[in-house]
């Protein structure tokens with residue numbers, strides 16, 4: 198049976214999970230996908246490897262409301278009546294002691310991880326409810342269920358998303374519109390490098406214990422045809438959340454002892470390495486390459 202999900206918007210498609218997700222939706226499901234991120238050159242290189250016309254690009258900063266207006270307008274032009282699927286994937290984290298965190302970074306995390314997806318979802322739901330079908334998929338995290346030292350703001354943002362999903366599912370019952378979240382554990386991407394304040398590039402610093410992106414994403418894509426509220430792709434995500442529920446004492450002990458030491462050593466190792474201005478910079482225009490700061494190709 199042919200899926201009714203044929204068109205999509207995927208945010209954060211220049212790297213990691215979003216890039217692989219857009220790739221699999223176009224390549225393996227034959228969907229038309231409008232992708233977005235700030236680094237246009239990365240989106241263009243993805244389009245070049247996929248069947249012609251599969252990928253449409255609108256690059257910009259999602260924390261900018263004017264850009265979200267433009268993105269939504271483009272989506273309605275590309276997909277009259279609105280997309281079948283909105284994937285709220287773009288997100289950032291930053292490892293820091295909470296009391297030492299830069300307020301500008303806290304704001305950037307909240308704006309990208311909560312405000313932008315809420316705003317895009319608001320727009321998408323109004324179109325989807327009118328048509329009586331559609332899906333909003335959030336790339337949340339196991340940190341929407343459990344805490345992690347030195348990732349407090351990020352974990353708070355993912356808890357907010359999980360609360361949004363729970364509430365919207367009640368509100369949308371019987372509307373034909375599905376809202377759900379996929380909640381990976383550590384996955385290969387630029388996330389870890391960005392969270393350490395490093396310069397991500399073609400070979401970003403790998404997170405220890407990270408699961409392969411293509412496998413995690415393949416499971417996310419399969420979940421599009423299912424009905425659950427929360428999905429746990431990869432091998433470890435479900436176990437992390439189950440362990441926190443079934444063995445709260447040992448889980449808390451582990452998070453109080455091993456986890457802080459592990460993250461402190463990661464942060465210390467990274468502190469001597471070059472800093473990156475990309476993830477939290479407001480002056481990076483979509484036409485600039487994050488690695489060089491220059492327009493792509495120059």
Ligand SMILES: NC(=O)c1ccc[n+]([C@@H]2O[C@H](COP(=O)([O-])OP(=O)(O)OC[C@H]3O[C@@H](n4cnc5c(N)ncnc54)[C@H](OP(=O)(O)O)[C@@H]3O)[C@@H](O)[C@H]2O)c1
Nearest residue numbers: 209211212213214234235236259288338383384386387388
């Ligand atoms: N990797 C993990 O271990 C893991 C685990 C659980 C959940 N997640 C979640 O998975 C999602 C994807 O992360 P990832 O791991 O694939 O990280 P990633 O490789 O760093 O990708 C993040 C994406 O977000 C985009 N982005 C960042 N700031 C943006 C902004 N201001 N405006 C527009 N786009 C922006 C980036 O593009 P530009 O820089 O080009 O703008 C990039 O395409 C996030 O929501 C993350 O929280 C990741």
